[in-house]
Amino acid sequence: MRKAQELFSGIKKGDITSLSQGITLIESRNPDHQKEARELLKLIYPLTGRAKRIAISGTPGVGKSTFIESFGMYLIGKDQKLAVLAIDPTSQRTGGSILGDKTRMTHLSAHKDAFIRPSPNGETLGGIAAKTREAMLLCDAFGFDFIFIETVGVGQSELSVSHLVDFFILLMQPGSGDELQGIKRGILEVSDLVLIHKADGENQKLAKIAQHDFKRSLAILQNDRSWQTPVLACSSLEKTGFEETESVIDKFFKQYNLESRKTQLQIWLKELLMEQLDTKIESLNLKDNLERIYKGQTDILNELDKLSQEIFRD
Ligand SMILES: Nc1nc2c(ncn2[C@@H]2O[C@H](COP(=O)(O)OP(=O)(O)O)[C@@H](O)[C@H]2O)c(=O)[nH]1
Ligand SMILES: [Mg+2]
Secondary structure (H helix, E strand, O other), X not given: OOOHHHHHHHHHHOOXXXXXXXXXXXXXXXXXXXXXXXXXXXXXXXXXXXXXXXXXXXXXXXXXXXXXXXXXXXXXXXXXXXXXXXXOOOHHHHOHHHHHHHHHOHHHHHOOOEEEEEOOOOOOHHHHHHHHXXXXXXXXXXXXXXXXXXXXXXXXXXXXXXXXXXXXXXEEOOOOOOHHHHOOHHHHHHOOEEEEOOOOOOHHHHHHHHHHHHHHHHHHHOOOOOOOOOEEEOEOOOOEOHHHHHHHHHHHHHHOOOOHHHHHHHHHHHXXXXXXXXXXXXXXXXXXXXXXXXXXXXXXXXXHHHHHHHHHHO
16 A cells, blocks of 8 residues: 555646545555555645535436436536546445446546546445545545535435535436425435436426426425525436536536535534544443443443543543
C-alpha cells in the first residue's frame, strides 16, 4: 500500500491510479491503513469543496445507472468531468449489480473524463455512508465537477446518503399508479428534483400524469422548504429532458449558498466522534468488570461511572 503523501501528490497531479488506490486505502480495515487513510484525508481536505455532489436514487430497475451513463455523457459533452460512486451493500456478496452497472455505463467507463467506482461494502449502513463520504472527498479533491452517488434504492440508506450530498435526485417510473404510496415520504421530502424517468414511447402519456401527481404531492409535503422541488420528465434512452435537468441543477447551485454543507459537516463530525467512542469502548476489556458485577461485588451503575471516567480521561 502506498503512503498518504505519495498518493496525495498523485491525486494533485491528476493521476487516476492514485485516486483509485487512495479509495482502496480508505476502504481498508487494516489499522495501519486506516491511520494512513486519515493522513491522506487531512492532506486532501483543503482541496475539497468545489464539486457538485449529487445523489441519484430510486427503486432498483428505475434506470439509475442508465441515467448516469446517458446524462453523464451529456455533461461530458459540455466539458464537465464526473465521478460516479455506486453504493451497494449487497454487491460484495452477489457481485451482480456492479457488473450490471458497469455494463450499463460502457461509454462512461471508457471515457477519460469519467471515473466509476463501486462503493465500499461496509457492514453497517453508517459504515457505508462514512466510506462513501471519504471516497467522495477524494474525488472532489481530484477535481471532478460532478460526483454522482448511485444509491441502492431502498429505504434508510437513501436518507443517510441525503446527508452526504448537496442535491438529491429521485428517479420515478411512470405508470405504476401507486408510485406515491410505494415510496417513502421521507425520501420525497429530501428530494431536490423528481425525474419521471423512461418518459419515452408509450410511457410518455403516463409520464405526464405522474408529473402532475408528483407536483401536487410535493406542494403539500414540502411547503416549508425554500427550494421548490421541480418535477421533470426525461428519457435516458432518447436523451430527452436533459437540458431542463441541467438547468434545474444549475439554478439550484447558483441560488444555494451551500448552507446544507453545514448540516453535512455537523452530521459528519458527530459520526467521527461516535466512531472514536466506539473504538474506545471496543478496546476496553470488560471481563473483570462483568465478573465483579456478576458476583455482586459492585453494581452496574457503579462500574459505569468508573468506565466513563476511564473513557473520557484522555
Ligand atoms: N424505456 C426506457 N428504459 C430504460 C431507460 N433507462 C433505463 N431503462 C431500462 O431500465 C432497466 C433498468 O436500468 P438500470 O439503469 O439498470 O436501473 P437501476 O437498477 O436503477 O440502476 C434496463 O433494462 C434499462 O434498459 C429509459 O430512459 N427508457
Ligand atoms: Mg444500477
